[in-house]
Amino acid sequence: xxxxxxxxxxxxxxxxxxxxxxxxxxxxxxxxxxxxxxxxxxxxxxxxxxxxxxxxxxxxxxxxxxxxxxxxxxxxxxxxxxxxxxxxxxxxxxxxxxxxxxxxxxxxxxxxxxxxxxxxxxxxxxxxxxxxxxxxxxxxxxxxxxxxxxxxxxxxxxxxxxxxxxxxxxxxxxxxxxxxxxxxxxxxxxxxxxxxxxxxxxxxxxxxxxxxxxxxxxxxxxxxxxxxxxxxxxxxxxxxxxxxxxxxxxxxxxxxxxxxxxxxxxxxxxxxxxxxxxxxxxxxxx
Amino acid sequence: xxxxxxxxxxxxxxxxxxxxxxxxxxxxxxxxxxxxxxxxxxxxxxxxxxxxxxxxxxxxxxxxxxxxxxxxxxxxxxxxxxxxxxxxxxxxxxxxxxxxxxxxxxxxxxxxxxxxxxxxxxxxxxxxxxxxxxxxxxxxxxxxxxxxxxxxxxxxxxxxxxxxxxxxxxxxxxxxxxxxxxxxxxxxxxxxxxxxxxxxxxxxxxxxxxxxxxxxxxxxxxxxxxxxxxxxxxxxxxxxxxxxxxxxxxxxxxxxxxxxxxxxxxxxxxxxxxxxxxxxxxxxxxxxxxxxxxxxxxxxxxxxxxxxxxxxxxxxxxxxxxxxxxxxxxxxxxxxxxxxxxxxxxxxxxxxxxxxxxxxxxxxxxxxxxxxxx
Numbered sequence: 001x002x003x004x005x006x007x008x009x010x011x012x013x014x015x016x017x018x019x020x021x022x023x024x025x026x027x028x029x030x031x032x033x034x035x036x037x038x039x040x041x042x043x044x045x046x047x048x049x050x051x052x053x054x055x056x057x058x059x060x061x062x063x064x065x066x067x068x069x070x071x072x073x074x075x076x077x078x079x080x081x082x083x084x085x086x087x088x089x090x091x092x093x094x095x096x097x098x099x100x101x102x103x104x105x106x107x108x109x110x111x112x113x114x115x116x117x118x119x120x121x122x123x124x125x126x127x128x129x130x131x132x133x134x135x136x137x138x139x140x141x142x143x144x145x146x147x148x149x150x151x152x153x154x155x156x157x158x159x160x161x162x163x164x165x166x167x168x169x170x171x172x173x174x175x176x177x178x179x180x181x182x183x184x185x186x187x188x189x190x191x192x193x194x195x196x197x198x199x200x201x202x203x204x205x206x207x208x209x210x211x212x213x214x215x216x217x218x219x220x221x222x223x224x225x226x227x228x229x230x231x232x233x234x235x236x237x238x239x240x241x242x243x244x245x246x247x248x249x250x251x252x253x254x255x256x257x258x259x260x261x262x263x264x265x266x267x268x269x270x271x272x273x274x275x276x277x278x279x280x281x282x283x284x285x286x
Numbered sequence: 287x288x289x290x291x292x293x294x295x296x297x298x299x300x301x302x303x304x305x306x307x308x309x310x311x312x313x314x315x316x317x318x319x320x321x322x323x324x325x326x327x328x329x330x331x332x333x334x335x336x337x338x339x340x341x342x343x344x345x346x347x348x349x350x351x352x353x354x355x356x357x358x359x360x361x362x363x364x365x366x367x368x369x370x371x372x373x374x375x376x377x378x379x380x381x382x383x384x385x386x387x388x389x390x391x392x393x394x395x396x397x398x399x400x401x402x403x404x405x406x407x408x409x410x411x412x413x414x415x416x417x418x419x420x421x422x423x424x425x426x427x428x429x430x431x432x433x434x435x436x437x438x439x440x441x442x443x444x445x446x447x448x449x450x451x452x453x454x455x456x457x458x459x460x461x462x463x464x465x466x467x468x469x470x471x472x473x474x475x476x477x478x479x480x481x482x483x484x485x486x487x488x489x490x491x492x493x494x495x496x497x498x499x500x501x502x503x504x505x506x507x508x509x510x511x512x513x514x515x516x517x518x519x520x521x522x523x524x525x526x527x528x529x530x531x532x533x534x535x536x537x538x539x540x541x542x543x544x545x546x547x548x549x550x551x552x553x554x555x556x557x558x559x560x561x562x563x564x565x566x567x568x569x570x571x572x573x574x575x576x577x578x579x580x581x582x583x584x585x586x587x588x589x590x591x592x593x594x595x596x597x598x599x600x601x602x603x604x605x606x607x608x609x610x611x612x613x614x615x616x617x618x619x620x621x622x623x624x625x626x627x628x629x630x631x632x633x634x635x636x637x638x639x640x641x642x643x644x645x646x647x648x649x650x651x652x653x654x655x656x657x658x659x660x
Contacts, residue, residue, distance in 0.1 A: 031387035032328055045386060083560055088327040088505050095498030099546035102420070106541045132343035141355070206335075206398070210391035217384050247399075254402035258394020267388065271378065 006140055008245050011205035011259065014199045015211050015237030020153045021191045022212035023233050027222060032087070033072070034212040036094035037189070038196040038205035040071035045197065045250035050108055061197050068193025069186060071097060091178030142202040149198040153191055157230070160184065164170050165226055207256040215240060221274035236266055297340040297537075299424070303490075304313050304427045304533045306434055307548060310487040311525025313438040314496075315503035316445065317483040318525075319518045320476060322504040323456040328386055331367065332496035332574050335390040336367030338397025338493055341418055343405060353489070366582035367393055368477050394493070421466050421492030423426040423533060423544035452476055453514060483643045485493075490529075491545035499525065502552040509563035528552035580623070585651055587620045588629060602638035 025031050044067025048059040071093055078089035157164065167174035167181040174181050196208045203211075219232035243266070244259030251258065321327055337360035344359025345351065367389050374385040445452065454462040456474050463469050489494050507520035532548030561568050590613045595603045610617040621638055624630035629644035640648065 010436075026381070026384045026568050029381055029383055031381075031384040035331070035387055035390060078560075081560065083509060083566055083568075084505055085325060085327070087325060090320055091327045091331060091497050091501040092505055092553065095495050095502075095549050099495060099498075099549040101552070102543060103550065104547040106543050106546075107539065124293075206391050208393050209387055210395055213384060213387040214392060217380055217388055220379060220384075248437055249400065251403050252406050253399040257395045257398030257400075257402060260392050261399050264388070264392030266394065267392075 005067045008143045012238050015241040017150040017195050018211035019233035019237035022068040022216040026216045031213050032145045035209045036078045037068045038208040040094045041068050041197050043097050044106040054209030065193045072189040073187050075220035076205045123231045145198045203256045207260050210260035214267050214281050218270040293628045299306045303426050304530050306431050306528030309434045309438045310490050311529035312522040313483045315525030317480050318500040318504035319521050327374045327501045330404045330429035332386045332390040333364040334493045334496035337364040337621035342397050342400035347385040353430045357485050359542040366480040385573050419490050421490050423490045435483050437486050441482050454507035495545050495549045498549045501554050506559040509559040509566045524555050583620045587617050588648040604633040604639040606636050
């Protein structure tokens with residue numbers, strides 16, 4: 001397989017893996033949590049790296065997942081004190097954790113290939129060079145990681161589809177059925193964290209936000225059914241991945257940046273033609 | 287330590303950078319209070335990310351890296367970004383948080399695309415543009431400070447001038463409308479000031495961390511006071527202190543980047559304020575709860591003793607500790623407390639009785655709370 005095809009394949013995997021949990025994030029009014037989590041995983045990655053001394057160890061994913069969940073918990077704690085509103089709590093927790101990560105890198109790991117540019121921006125163009133042998137064939141590591149994460153995300157959503165749906169649209173009803181909304185909440189947040197960390201070294205944390213929010217937002221304009229919103233998000237995600245890649249080739253610019261831009265362009269196109277824009281029930285919920 | 291600090295301060299670059307960080311802290315801290323009141327804390331995050339393509343476009347058009355040009359580009363892009371967020375939220379089914387997250391990531395990605403595009407052109411000298419990503423306080427120069435100072439002064443002046451109006455539209459937009467104030471125009475003005483306060487900080491702390499400089503000082507200041515002008519003064523002070531603190535510590539610790547150091551300083555101030563601010567602080571709240579809990583236990587045991595005694599001839603009839611334990615949980619510690627307060631006395635190892643003042647208090651309690659006589 002050529003490098004160009006491999007990059008597109010990784011991009012598509014990342015886009016779909018991000019779009020699925022993204023649907024629930026925007027339906028639950030938690031889109032900004034993707035921003036918070038994708039930044040706040042940095043200290044987890046750095047600490048796991050400082051302990052293991054290995055950049056490709058599974059502990060890094062675990063560390064990142066833990067610091068993602070820690071972010072959610074911290075925001076929740078700050079909110080329940082009643083001293084801060086939720087948005088202020090988010091806006092304080094993630095820059096603090098991100099700064100902690102940056103400082104740890106600068107002070108303790110300055111000479112290692114783990115720089116903040118890479119975390120924020122990623123460089124998809126290099127992904128095909130980092131290869132692993134699996135089943136006798138050499139494949140890019142990022143593709144394997146993202147495929148696994150995509151399967152986990154899809155499995156979680158399929159298994160708990162009913163529960164997620166109910167706890168998204170009617171928390172009270174869900175808890176009266178014994179679905180434990182908070183368990184699902186943290187499950188979903190853990191999913192977002194692992195997706196963010198799996199994607200970060202390929203595409204960077206900002207693109208994670210774009211891919212988690214823009215395709216589901218476009219899908220939200222197109223449909224009112226949860227199941228078709230998931231499908232549309234995945235499809236739009238694929239378009240973003242492939243279209244963004246070719247735009248980057250054309251302009252000789254950053255792939256992650258071009259994909260985020262493409263996400264914005266596709267959203268604007270959908271917005272211009274979406275049927276729900278002219279329907280009477282604006283801002284109604286699906 | 288003090289020596290090292292005074293050496294740092296005599297250094298020209300450090301003085302410049304510290305001045306810049308102070309200016310940033312004051313402006314962002316003050317404007318952040320309005321943002322927090324208006325529940326727009328995360329808007330700052332979106333604006334600072336949205337400013338990136340503005341910087342790149344300004345450079346592409348003019349080919350100049352003069353701070354005024356770049357700040358102007360950043361400001362226009364940031365303002366356009368808020369405009370889009372408001373439009374999306376008002377006119378489509380898209381919710382506010384989704385609009386914020388989308389705008390932030392798409393604009394930032396677009397800016398990044400432009401930056402890499404500029405970088406790979408052979409003719410352009412783009413060095414310095416990417417300092418906006420993470421901020422490069424150490425690279426601040428005299429002319430940057432002049433721009434920051436100029437814009438900061440205008441922002442603070444306008445804020446003081448329209449103080450009453452801004453206060454009113456932040457607390458009660460409807461009342462402002464009824465009073466005939468041009469709410470929309472004021473809203474735009476405040477947003478413009480907000481955007482200005484953000485763009486002057488981008489070069490120091492970078493787009494990623496700028497939101498913290500908006501939210502954190504205001505959030506910390508909020509815990510200490512209920513008055514807006516006090517809150518604003520405190521926020522500006524906290525912002526300035528962490529700015530200087532960050533600059534100094536990054537001068538003292540090798541490799542410590544300034545932007546993140548500033549953010550860690552202000553975060554520490556937030557944590558301290560949440561814990562120890564009088565009245566609102568968590569430590570105070572816990573102490574209050576503990577005290578009222580103690581008061582409750584004291585009263586409960588007093589009333590128990592009084593009721594027991596009323597079944598006997600004398601009110602100071604002694605009761606065994608075991609009976610009291612059975613009535614109101616573990617009474618031993620409360621009994622000792624009653625003794626120190628002079629409300630009860632120990633008769634022997636096992637027995638306790640009410641004192642005169644204890645009887646008095648218990649009678650009052652019983653009459654007041656349960657409305658029953660002895």
